[in-house]
Amino acid sequence: MNAELASKLDQLKRVARELVAPGKGILAADESTGTIKKRLDSVGVESTEETRRRYREILLTTSGAEEFISGVILFDETLRQSTRDGVPFSQHLKSQGVIPGIKVDAGAKPLAGHPGEKVTEGLDGLRDRLSEYADLGAQFAKWRGVITIDAAKGLPSDYCLTANAHALARYAALCQEAGIVPIVEPEVLMDSDNSIEVCEDVTNRTLNTVFQALFEHGVALEGILLKPNMVIAGKQAKRQAGPQEVAEATVRCLNRHVPAAVPGIVFLSGGQSDELATEHLNLMNRMGPHPWELSFSYGRALQAPALKTWAGDEGKAEAAQRAFYHRARCNGAARHGEWSAELEKERAA
Numbered sequence: 049m050n051a052e053l054a055s056k057l058d059q060l061k062r063v064a065r066e067l068v069a070p071g072k073g074i075l076a077a078d079e080s081t082g083t084i085k086k087r088l089d090s091v092g093v094e095s096t097e098e099t100r101r102r103y104r105e106i107l108l109t110t111s112g113a114e115e116f117i118s119g120v121i122l123f124d125e126t127l128r129q130s131t132r133d134g135v136p137f138s139q140h141l142k143s144q145g146v147i148p149g150i151k152v153d154a155g156a157k158p159l160a161g162h163p164g165e166k167v168t169e170g171l172d173g174l175r176d177r178l179s180e181y182a183d184l185g186a187q188f189a190k191w192r193g194v195i196t197i198d199a200a201k202g203l204p205s206d207y208c209l210t211a212n213a214h215a216l217a218r219y220a221a222l223c224q225e226a227g228i229v230p231i232v233e234p235e236v237l238m239d240s241d242n243s244i245e246v247c248e249d250v251t252n253r254t255l256n257t258v259f260q261a262l263f264e265h266g267v268a269l270e271g272i273l274l275k276p277n278m279v280i281a282g283k284q285a286k287r288q289a290g291p292q293e294v295a296e297a298t299v300r301c302l303n304r305h306v307p308a309a310v311p312g313i314v315f316l317s318g319g320q321s322d323e324l325a326t327e328h329l330n331l332m333n334r335m336g337p338h339p340w341e342l343s344f345s346y347g348r349a350l351q352a353p354a355l356k357t358w359a360g361d362e363g364k365a366e367a368a369q370r371a372f373y374h375r376a377r378c379n380g381a382a383r384h385g386e387w388s389a390e391l392e393k394e395r396a397a
């Protein structure tokens with residue numbers, strides 16, 4: 049480890065551990081302009097700078113959510129926006145004890161020479177952007193690589209795994225240099241017809257490649273968080289594995305590939321229903337203790353009920369906040385394996 053990184057490591061470790069504090073996890077609210085447009089379209093709201101600001105404001109100003117939310121990943125535009133009262137979102141979050149984070153990748157683009165596969169862009173100029181984001185208050189970052197399964201075409205290729213792992217590792221090293229905790233997100237997509245066994249095999253290959261690259265790039269594992277997919281059957285699979293099977297396969301896969309030095313694993317929800325994402329996390333935490341914290345960094349699984357409730361109607365803003373609070377509370381309980389169907393049915397007062 050170089051001397052410069054060694055001097056920053058205490059701060060990186062502290063922030064990483066705070067992000068996976070007991071009973072807490074991360075809200076991913078960093079949808080790119082294209083993705084948030086799809087989400088807003090789905091509830092009949094036009095995507096404008098102001099509707100995007102207002103929707104994010106509803107989530108970020110939900111009172112009490114800070115009991116279960118340790119950090120929020122923001123999109124560039126949101127990090128520069130403020131509450132109605134003119135308080136920058138990053139400052140508002142900090143005042144609630146919530147750590148602001150930032151998505152820094154520029155999206156997954158077709159991988160040249162490898163039809164059907166993608167590699168994530170955004171490394172050029174990243175050192176300068178990270179320094180600006182740190183000035184704007186971000187203390188952690190996210191970069192997502194996507195891995196597509198298509199067994200008939202032999203995907204993913206080893207080259208796709210290597211290219212994405214290399215980009216993730218370069219990003220992580222640059223973040224740590226800037227004193228920012230990198231969330232390393234290699235997502236094996238569940239949008240196909242593969243079995244859970246194939247997902248486990250591909251997730252094994254992916255994590256193996258990612259940790260090899262992190263080692264080669266000198267990334268300090270104590271100062272990162274891993275954001276993986278769960279090991280799960282594809283959405284169009286003939287057989288959907290049950291929750292216990294998903295929990296066991298996921299923990300088995302992580303045990304094989306994630307060194308104990310990594311403080312926490314914060315899952316993405318990837319298109320699972322909100323309740324199932326909570327149930328899976330709960331089951332995995334019941335199987336503990338584990339060498340790392342097992343937590344959440346959900347986007348859709350934390351936001352879906354709130355978005356649907358609000359749907360652009362100001363009169364529903366408080367009800368939307370209650371819906372978001374409820375999901376945060378359920379996932380907070382799942383951090384301790386204490387979620388239950390009864391808790392799920394309760395609605396916040």
Ligand code: 13P
Binds near residue numbers: 316
């Ligand atoms: P989902 O939980 O909706 O998959 O989003 C998490 C995320 O941040 C994907 O990059």
